Amino acid sequence: MAASTGGTNGHAVAVEVDGVRYPSARSAAQALGVGYSMVTARAHDPRHPNYRWLGATPGRRELTPEDRRIARPLTEPERWPNDGGARRAPVMDLNYDPPRVVRRVGWLRCMCCGRPHFSEDVARARICLDCGGAGGMPTGPRPDWDA
Numbered sequence: 772m773a774a775s776t777g778g779t780n781g782h783a784v785a786v787e788v789d790g791v792r793y794p795s796a797r798s799a800a801q802a803l804g805v806g807y808s809m810v811t812a813r814a815h816d817p818r819h820p821n822y823r824w825l826g827a828t829p830g831r832r833e834l835t836p837e838d839r840r841i842a843r844p845l846t847e848p849e850r851w852p853n854d855g856g857a858r859r860a861p862v863m864d865l866n867y868d869p870p871r872v873v874r875r876v877g878w879l880r881c882m883c884c885g886r887p888h889f890s891e892d893v894a895r896a897r898i899c900l901d902c903g904g905a906g907g908m909p910t911g912p913r914p915d916w917d918a
């Protein structure tokens with residue numbers, strides 16, 4: 772955008788509102804006591820001829836998470852009833868393209884007490900909470916190994 776007015780972010784485009792010029796939509800919004808998005812929306816809107824861009828019209832494409840640079844949350848599968856460890860569900864990190872598997876969740880038998888528990892990481896959390904591990908709360912009675 773050649774017509775940048777040299778705003779702090781390098782993308783500011785001057786606007787004119789009711790014949791008053793402002794160096795950017797943000798400064799116009801501050802001066803007028805309205806929202807920044809309202810100023811930009813009206814400057815784009817032909818029904819508001821008193822709001823207009825001075826210089827190259829900023830792009831109006833929809834912002835994606837990439838544009839916003841906001842991390843997308845991991846996809847956490849819903850927990851399911853104990854299936855004896857048959858199913859392993861991946862937790863995906865959608866910030867990679869293609870998405871990466873960061874860990875897998877599922878039911879395990881605790882390596883310490885042998886009770887089933889839902890582990891948030893079947894590779895690394897193999898001991899239940901009750902036994903001091905990082906796995907889930909065990910279900911069922913503790914086996915009578917000491918008796």
Ligand SMILES: [Zn+2]
Binds near residue numbers: 882884885902
């Ligand atoms: Zn245990």
